Amino acid sequence: MAPSDAQLIQRVRADETGEAMRALYRTYSGELYGFALNALGERGAAEELVQEVFTRAWRHAATYDAGRGSVRTWLYQIARHAIIDARRRASVRPSLALHAPGETDVGEASPTIEQAMLGWQVVAALERLSPEHRQVIRLAHFQGLTMREIAERCELPVGTVKSRTWYALRSLRLVLEEMGVR
Amino acid sequence: MTGCDHVRPELGGYVLGALEPEEEAAVREHLATCSECAAEHASVAGLPRLLALAAPMAEAGPPAPALEERVLDAIAGERPQRASRRRPRLLRPRVLVPAVAALAAVAVAVVIAVGGAGEERTPGFEVALQPVAGQSATGRAVLASADTGIKMQLWVRGLPPDPGIVYEVQCDAPGWTASAGTFRADSHGRAYVVLNTAARRGEYDAIRVVRRSRSSSTDVLQAHL
Numbered sequence: 001m002a003p004s005d006a007q008l009i010q011r012v013r014a015d016e017t018g019e020a021m022r023a024l025y026r027t028y029s030g031e032l033y034g035f036a037l038n039a040l041g042e043r044g045a046a047e048e049l050v051q052e053v054f055t056r057a058w059r060h061a062a063t064y065d066a067g068r069g070s071v072r073t074w075l076y077q078i079a080r081h082a083i084i085d086a087r088r089r090a091s092v093r094p095s096l097a098l099h100a101p102g103e104t105d106v107g108e109a110s111p112t113i114e115q116a117m118l119g120w121q122v123v124a125a126l127e128r129l130s131p132e133h134r135q136v137i138r139l140a141h142f143q144g145l146t147m148r149e150i151a152e153r154c155e156l157p158v159g160t161v162k163s164r165t166w167y168a169l170r171s172l173r174l175v176l177e178e179m180g181v182r
Numbered sequence: 183m184t185g186c187d188h189v190r191p192e193l194g195g196y197v198l199g200a201l202e203p204e205e206e207a208a209v210r211e212h213l214a215t216c217s218e219c220a221a222e223h224a225s226v227a228g229l230p231r232l233l234a235l236a237a238p239m240a241e242a243g244p245p246a247p248a249l250e251e252r253v254l255d256a257i258a259g260e261r262p263q264r265a266s267r268r269r270p271r272l273l274r275p276r277v278l279v280p281a282v283a284a285l286a287a288v289a290v291a292v293v294i295a296v297g298g299a300g301e302e303r304t305p306g307f308e309v310a311l312q313p314v315a316g317q318s319a320t321g322r323a324v325l326a327s328a329d330t331g332i333k334m335q336l337w338v339r340g341l342p343p344d345p346g347i348v349y350e351v352q353c354d355a356p357g358w359t360a361s362a363g364t365f366r367a368d369s370h371g372r373a374y375v376v377l378n379t380a381a382r383r384g385e386y387d388a389i390r391v392v393r394r395s396r397s398s399s400t401d402v403l404q405a406h407l
Contacts, residue, residue, distance in 0.1 A: 016261070017376060018254045025250055033249075034242035047245050051253045058257045119235035126236065140200040141233045142240070147195040148202060165194030169226045176232065 005071035009057070009064045025054055028072065031120040032079050038116065039083045052082045076113045118181065125175040133168035140165060186212075189219050197226050247370065251337065254374075309389060311338070311403040319371075321403050323389060331380040334362055338374075338391065338403065341367035348394045349402065353379050353386035360386065364394070 003011070003020075005027065011020040029050055036053075037046035056078050057064075064074055126134055139145045139153070147165065151158040176182070189212045195201045196209045213220045311321035321338035336351060344367070351362040362379035391403040 018258060018374065021257055022250070022254060022374070025253055029249070029253075030244050031239065033245040034239035037242040038238040043246075046242075047249050047252075050245055050249060051256055054253045055256050055260065058260070115235050116239065118232065119237075119239040122232045122236035123239050126240070136194075137198075137233070140195065140198040141230065142237060144200075146200045146202065150200070159191070162195050163191040165198065165200070166191050167194075169194045169197060169229055172229060173226055181232070 006066040012061045035116040053079045128175050136165045309405045311405045314401040317402050327383045334377045339372045341371040343369050343371040352390045353381040354388040355386045
């Protein structure tokens with residue numbers, strides 16, 4: 001049986017092969033990167049932040065308490081602190097400011113941890129839809145196309161696109177409910 | 183008034199704001215008077231808010247593949263530092279395991295690999311493995327000397343992501359070869375293995391990674407010491 005995340009965290013300090021850390025990295029780097037990129041707005045800075053999160057997690061692995069929350073939440077909390085630190089450093093060096101002054105308060109991570117974690121669950125839910133369902137949601141919601149424009153682009157009858165969109169949203173709602181998102 | 187059968191399939195486009203203005207008006211009018219359709223609409227009406235949260239995450243895409251090794255290197259680099267901090271009086275050359283970016287820079291960089299807390303320092307080498315002509319993999323090895331041979335930590339990336347392929351690491355000297363063991367790449371074409379070889383320091387002058395098959399073997403990576 002694969003070890004749980006909490007077991008991996010317990011192992012990372014003693015594990016000289018780095019495999020426990022690699023497993024955690026592979027599970028969480030994608031969403032933490034999305035979270036960091038959204039907060040910092042720049043890929044290089046977001047990658048540095050991901051590195052910082054896993055390094056801090058390794059240093060402070062002994063402080064992780066499974067009774068107080070999941071490894072996922074713990075990593076997001078580390079990320080949030082690291083973002084605050086990164087913004088503070090950026091505001092000290094105005095030429096490297098990651099956001100225009102006044103755009104966001106230093107110390108305020110946006111989006112919130114809750115929003116980012118929820119957003120990632122929706123991404124995961126979308127991945128569980130059929131490609132056709134995912135495509136109509138992507139075109140209509142993320143690219144802002146109308147049903148008629150999607151029909152033209154995909155060379156489908158507009159009625160097909162409409163019913164497909166309806167079933168796509170119903171499937172998405174069901175998958176999210178299964179994941180405990182309401 | 184528009185009938186329910188006609189309105190139901192329109193609800194998806196309606197919720198996502200993707201209907202034509204006249205269609206949208208017709209659906210809105212129907213929902214105001216039909217409680218069944220209004221309930222159906224309510225069941226999906228919250229989705230755009232959730233999708234909006236997903237947008238920035240979905241757009242981000244994955245981080246650069248090289249970040250994984252960089253992160254693991256950075257963490258590996260902290261181990262000897264922390265160990266030496268506990269022994270402040272020892273002569274301690276500052277050692278950082280170089281980032282993967284340094285791979286291509288130098289063929290051989292001498293570093294000192296420090297063992298776990300309280301252990302003797304073990305001299306070691308960091309060796310960058312260069313791709314053989316026509317191959318695209320890169321790698322590095324950290325070699326720690328022991329009385330009985332060499333312990334080799336090996337990182338390789340850029341291999342074909344085919345778990346069917348077996349690679350062998352060989353330590354070469356003119357006239358003889360000592361195997362350090364075999365490994366396979368993961369689904370990302372990467373491998374990290376710890377190997378042992380009977381070859382002792384000074385007894386070989388090259389390390390090769392070869393791709394093994396039934397009839398032949400092909401060189402993939404090499405380093406000359």
